[in-house]
Amino acid sequence: MTASLDTHPDFLQARAWLQAAQRVAVLTGAGMSAESGIPTFRDAQTGLWARFDPAELATEDGFRAQPELVWNWYAERRAAMAHVEPNAGHYAIAAYQQRHPGRLTVITQNVDGLHQKAGSTDALALHGNIFQDRWLDLCFHARHSGRVCAPARAQPDSPPRCPDCGNLLRPDVVWFGESLPPETLHAADQAAQRCDLMLVVGTSGEVYPAAGLAHQARRAGAKVVIVNPHASDLDSIAHLVLRGTAAQTLPTLLCD
Numbered sequence: 001m002t003a004s005l006d007t008h009p010d011f012l013q014a015r016a017w018l019q020a021a022q023r024v025a026v027l028t029g030a031g032m033s034a035e036s037g038i039p040t041f042r043d044a045q046t047g048l049w050a051r052f053d054p055a056e057l058a059t060e061d062g063f064r065a066q067p068e069l070v071w072n073w074y075a076e077r078r079a080a081m082a083h084v085e086p087n088a089g090h091y092a093i094a095a096y097q098q099r100h101p102g103r104l105t106v107i108t109q110n111v112d113g114l115h116q117k118a119g120s121t122d123a124l125a126l127h128g129n130i131f132q133d134r135w136l137d138l139c140f141h142a143r144h145s146g147r148v149c150a151p152a153r154a155q156p157d158s159p160p161r162c163p164d165c166g167n168l169l170r171p172d173v174v175w176f177g178e179s180l181p182p183e184t185l186h187a188a189d190q191a192a193q194r195c196d197l198m199l200v201v202g203t204s205g206e207v208y209p210a211a212g213l214a215h216q217a218r219r220a221g222a223k224v225v226i227v228n229p230h231a232s233d234l235d236s237i238a239h240l241v242l243r244g245t246a247a248q249t250l251p252t253l254l255c256d
């Protein structure tokens, strides 16, 4: 889509579905934050997985094998994300939620907190939060006495370590092979089942169960509209594909 975005028939159709929808779900991926300056994972050249090995850096086995390497990789990403601002797409979604309370649910695979920073307080973060930590293992004390060490007690290191039981802190994100937070996934399932329209923004649709939410919405009778400048694995199940970026497309699409 180009300068005539807001007069393109697909765009007008998407707006009409949006206006008719009582419940809207927006499923976002890394492309949602690309125009804020955060790299995606799978874009050729610029994506993180073009330079780094996901099996080494985004799995529990990888962390156990090289905790310092993985911790430092996340520390660098955290530092890079700490001062990043939401883009016009994040703000358009949050403003729509304020104008239409209770109508739109944000389901995000992103760990950057930018939807929340833009004002979407109830965003369902399927893959966690890069700015939070949790223990790698069940605390030694919890196993023996039910007492859990407070993460704040961890001694600074790469990664920080519990002075009592040696447990390591890890980023509170979801790695490959790990379950998504059950309550968050349940709420996302419900939103996908109940929505009349699902907008799928900036995701390759390669990672499950997140991508399955778009299939679920379609099976349940919702219209599925993709916003992505490039082809994705979910294009074949979408009713419409809007070939634009998040920050260009969403402010005009969500402006009523």
Ligand code: BJW
Pocket: 028, 029, 030, 031, 032, 034, 035, 040, 041, 042, 043, 047, 058, 109, 110, 111, 127, 173, 174, 175, 176, 177, 178, 179, 180, 201, 202, 203, 204, 205, 206, 207, 208, 209, 227, 228, 229, 230, 231, 232, 244, 245, 246, 247
């Ligand atoms: C723009 C743009 C602009 C660019 N505007 N767009 C079948 C069923 C169920 C599970 C599986 C299955 N097959 C395999 C699995 C397992 C696995 C999986 O899906 N693997 C596939 C890769 C094959 N899934 C899991 O392991 C998940 N857990 C799970 O399934 O538990 C149950 C289970 C346990 C044990 C065995 C089997 C099942 C967990 C997945 C966790 C993903 N974690 C990561 C890292 C998070 C932490 C971190 O940040 O480091 O999450 S990986 C990475 O991928 C990250 C993302 O959230 C996720 C999705 O990526 P996303 O967001 O789509 O980004 P990209 O880069 O792929 O795409 C960007 C898009 O933006 C592109 O399309 C661009 O065109 C577009 N774009 N600029 C709009 N300006």
